[in-house]
Amino acid sequence: MTRKLPDKTVERLSQYRRALLNTLSGGKHHIFSHEIANLLHITAVQVRRDIMLIGYTGTLRQGYDVNELIDIIGKIIDTREGQKVAVIGIGNLGRAIMGYFSGKRTRLNIVAAFDSNPDKTDKIYAGVPCYHSDKMMEIIKNEGISIAVISVPGEFAEKVAEDLTMAGIKGILNFSPKPLNVPAHVYLQEFDMLTMLEKVAYFVKKS
Amino acid sequence: MTRKLPDKTVERLSQYRRALLNTLSGGKHHIFSHEIANLLHITAVQVRRDIMLIGYTGTLRQGYDVNELIDIIGKIIDTREGQKVAVIGIGNLGRAIMGYFSGKRTRLNIVAAFDSNPDKTDKIYAGVPCYHSDKMMEIIKNEGISIAVISVPGEFAEKVAEDLTMAGIKGILNFSPKPLNVPAHVYLQEFDMLTMLEKVAYFVKKS
DNA sequence: AAATTACTGTTATTTTAATAACAATGTTAT
DNA sequence: ATAACATTGTTATTAAAATAACAGTAATTT
Known part of the structure; x- marks a missing residue:
């Protein structure tokens, strides 16, 4: 194959x-x-x-x-050993993502979450520990996390993506409305809700 | 044009x-x-x-x-009068969507949210009133809401889409993992996070 | 046994989207 | 004044995705 x-x-x-x-x-x-x-x-x-x-x-x-x-x-789509995933930013969206996953049996394991707000860190959300962003690069390296979901506000997304790249991440799913720029060896999937809603609005208008 | x-x-x-x-x-x-x-x-x-x-x-x-x-x-993408939007299901995801929008000056106005959990209804979230699902069809008709965002768990999505269609909705943005079936005159945009994450995982694996 | 049916697997075609190529032209430099 | 440059707008080409067409074949019907 x-x-x-x-x-x-x-x-x-x-x-x-x-x-x-x-x-x-x-x-x-x-x-x-x-x-x-x-x-x-x-x-x-x-x-x-x-x-x-x-x-x-x-x-x-x-x-x-x-x-x-x-x-x-x-x-075809799984790896034998599974892949580790981190969620960056646990606002409503971050929590929604973690909620979606909990219980799903899959080879994708969300093993860590990160946030810059100390009120949110050092707690467990949907079974996943949330650390302070300061520790992000270190934990990603040490744990061998290969995939990150960015669910921080747009203004922080770029910096987060840079850090993730430096920490050796391999794939990013970006929910922030800010288009990111990453080196070619990092697979990037953008996911822009606002754009999608405006698209729906456009086609509704047309019809 | x-x-x-x-x-x-x-x-x-x-x-x-x-x-x-x-x-x-x-x-x-x-x-x-x-x-x-x-x-x-x-x-x-x-x-x-x-x-x-x-x-x-x-x-x-x-x-x-x-x-x-x-x-x-x-x-091109806006209508002169603007379009009214409803969010169905205010779990984390629904709230995330409403949060993204609040403050954005756009011709898309989220004017109502709906949920089936009475603890969540009859409150205001991000400036938007949340009603019980029982009133959904009525309010959508009366308010002339043309676009709906479905952020309910998969098992309820289909029923919600049916009701929305009957209430005369024109466009649906579906965040639930359940693919929907709507008549051709309703514009449907699916938005499946789990699929997207698996896709990232696949391309990471390949690289 | 022959014809029909109900499926699969594959190739061919069409449609949609992205990229490349380049002509046109006002601006700046020489 | 002429040449070089930088930028737009458009057409031509390529690439990706979806759809259509159809050949093959086991099961069922006649």
Whole structure:
């Protein structure tokens, strides 16, 4: 394997897996491409194409084996050892993210949170210890944290990203409205709520 | 105008405007395409192309007039009367969204929040009144709210989307991890944090 | 046994988005 | 005055993603 998968396929694989886990807990062990498609409101062709790209093949007339497919997707998007994640900034958004994750069985473990407000630090949130930002670089290095979620206000985001980069982070998910600049070896995903809301507004206006 | 703009251009316009407002408050009244590009970490060609698409033209050697460009973008993405927005579900995420918005001068006004937990209702959050979900459909109709942000847990998202549709909502921004199905006349934007984090993890693993 | 059906897997086509190439032109330098 | 420069606006090209078309085939029906 290790053919390069399209970005969008990777996104959908994550969604397929979630849907498949649901299916499984409903006691269903086989599923057709069009059933997956319905769950995600996309087309069956797209599902089959994605599954083709990851090299799995179903059986005619029976569809895909749910367990197998979950495993294959896991092999592709998870690492064996798991990856450690830190959340920077535990305002409402930071806490929402930690809440989303708690209980989810995944190879992504949120192992630390950081905040610059001493009132918030040295406590546990959703099972995750929150440290003062001063210790961020040190802890990230020592713990081998590879992924960071930035949920600080825009004005601090840039500095945080710099520090994270220096501490050797490998991937950043940025929720702040401030576009970041990181070296090419750091994977960056921007996630801008305000833009998305304005986009919805634009298309509503058009329609 | 009213040529149909590419999706991605619409997203960037929103970001250009934010950057331009910043520029303006820094006392700068003209800006080059490459300066905008640097702020957003994209290319200057892309900026010029987007600006071409909205029909604005700068002046050679001086670049774009910041005020004019802000206005033009506003004409395209805002409506004259503004649009009313509701936030459904005020857990951490819902509150984060309301916090992001408070103070932002925009034509999008969050005018109501809804929650099914009576402990949270009949209070004001970030200046926005929160009502019980029972009143959702009624208030949305009466107030003429056209856009909804869904920030409820996945298991309730579908029902909420149905109700919103029935109440005549025009656009939905869905933060729940559950993919929604809405009629074609409702514009839907999905926004799935878990997927995005898994995507980052995948590309980190690859690198 | 032949035809039909209901699926998968794959290639071909179209659509959308990004990038590159470059012509046009006012400004500055010589 | 001429040449070099810096910048815009636009067209052409490439890349990425989605969709369509369809071949293959086991199961089912006739």
